[in-house]
Amino acid sequence: MxxxxxxxxxxxxxxxxxxxxxxxxxxxxxxxxxxxxxxxxxxxxxxxxxxxxxxxxxxxxxxxxxxxxxxxxxxxxxxxxxxxxxxxxxxxxxxxxxxxxxxxxxxxxxxxxxxxxxxxxxxxxxxxxxxxxxxASLDGLTEIPNRRAFDAALERQWNQSKRTGMPLSLMIADIDSFKQYNDFYGHPMGDECLKRVAGALQSITHRPEDLVARLGGEEFAILLPNTDSIGAMLRAEQYREAVEALKIRHVSNNPTAFVTISAGVASLRAHAHDQYAILLKAADDALYQAKNQGRNRVCANNLTEIP
Missing domain, CATH: 3.40.50.2300 (Response regulator)
Structure with a gap:
């Protein structure tokens, strides 16, 4: 029984x-x-x-x-x-x-x-x-939501934003120079690094509607409903600092010599005919800017918040 x-x-x-x-x-x-x-x-x-x-x-x-x-x-x-x-x-x-x-x-x-x-x-x-x-919705290594769970949550929150007019923010983060980390320390240590980074991101995610997911490889996404661009940038900096505070040695990651992340942030108030792919692209473009500007930083796509 x-x-x-x-x-x-x-x-x-x-x-x-x-x-x-x-x-x-x-x-x-x-x-x-x-x-x-x-x-x-x-x-x-x-x-x-x-x-x-x-x-x-x-x-x-x-x-x-x-x-x-x-x-x-x-x-x-x-x-x-x-x-x-x-x-x-x-x-x-x-x-x-x-x-x-x-x-x-x-x-x-x-x-x-x-x-x-x-x-x-x-x-x-x-x-x-x-x-x-x-x-089926969890990443097998880090035990946080996987890409499948993220896609479902993004679609759900996007439709919610359409109904309510509230902003939806997305942060896409990438571990800096992770290939070099794997090459130097080996893949078992790389897996351990991914788990610790996922844990750090999850540990400061307190609102039940927020979602931290591993998209694949060394890339993570954080979905922030009802959060405008200013609030999303503040949260993104907290996530970046949380990873840096782990103090995981990474001799190939100059200039810090520790594991860091770069992140791109985008915010939108979804309109009736918008597709959530535009939010993904905007956050990804902002991540590319963060990488190009030297890594270990957060960049926002300032053109993405529609009144």
């Missing part, structure tokens, strides 16, 4: 008696939330993100099928598994439930052992799916 209270199940039924029965069956093993109608279920699902939803099909007002469709239409709740609760036994009803996104059925009257077994199976599948999704 699962670790006690490690997961949350939301039970949705307009019958208080059915909800009491489900709670009695599941509460020794799971946190159980209840909702007596579709509207309350949608609110709880979006705010608390349960691991599983038990959803009655026949309810007053919005039925379980419609509730399922609404859950699957929202990014936050689309991946929560759903077990339908039903007194219906027709093959057509079951097929329809699976087609709209249901994962399983439990028929009434409830058998406690069946309820527990099917809930446990769906929780286990969700846990494994979540782990695989997390591993």
């Amino acid at each position: 699962e670790n006690p209270k490690a997961h949350t199940v939301l039970a949705v039924d307009d019958s208080p008696e059915n909800l009491d029965l489900i709670k009695n069956i599941l509460e020794p093993y799971y946190h159980v939330k209840v909702a007596v109608n579709s509207e309350l279920a949608l609110q709880i699902a979006a705010s608390q993100l349960p691991d599983l939803i038990l959803l009655d099909i026949v309810m007053d007002g919005t039925d379980g099928y419609q509730t399922c469709l609404q859950l699957k239409a929202q990014d936050k709740t689309r991946n929560i598994p759903i077990i339908f609760l039903t007194a219906k036994h027709s093959e057509e009803d079951e097929v329809h439930g699976f087609r709209i996104g249901g994962n399983d059925y439990i028929t009434k009257p409830f058998s406690p052992s069946i309820v527990l077994a099917r809930v446990r199976t769906q929780i286990q599948l969700k846990t494994k799916s979540d782990l695989l999704e997390k591993l």
Whole structure:
């Protein structure tokens, strides 16, 4: 059985008696939330993100099928598994439930052992799916978000900027003379350097919406939503200083003889027809300027912030 209270199940039924029965069956093993109608279920699902939803099909007002469709239409709740609760036994009803996104059925009257077994199976599948999704979004060496996770976050924040009109800033950083570091110290030390730099960048990233990612090789990106060009430059300097403060010896990196980064910063208020590629290019151009001006510095693309 699962670790006690490690997961949350939301039970949705307009019958208080059915909800009491489900709670009695599941509460020794799971946190159980209840909702007596579709509207309350949608609110709880979006705010608390349960691991599983038990959803009655026949309810007053919005039925379980419609509730399922609404859950699957929202990014936050689309991946929560759903077990339908039903007194219906027709093959057509079951097929329809699976087609709209249901994962399983439990028929009434409830058998406690069946309820527990099917809930446990769906929780286990969700846990494994979540782990695989997390591993797929992390860089294997540094254990920070990878390029795939960065691209998804950039698209999401870009669309958010379009909706709100708030600025979105991007910093692209590159470890200076990293090829020479690998050549002199060897690739195992190079890997250790990458991990320490990633840790330094991550350690001063405190806002939950900010993202530090490894794009590949010695290149990192930091996404700063709701941050204008002035704020982004201040943050970028903090990141540069954090790496320099590691004091990792690098005899080929003149004039400091320590590992440093160069960074390019760009800020935009996304417009309706803009593509986020323009933000990437602007930050990359600014990084190129930082490299050309001597490295271990931050440059901003001053033409990128659109009022």
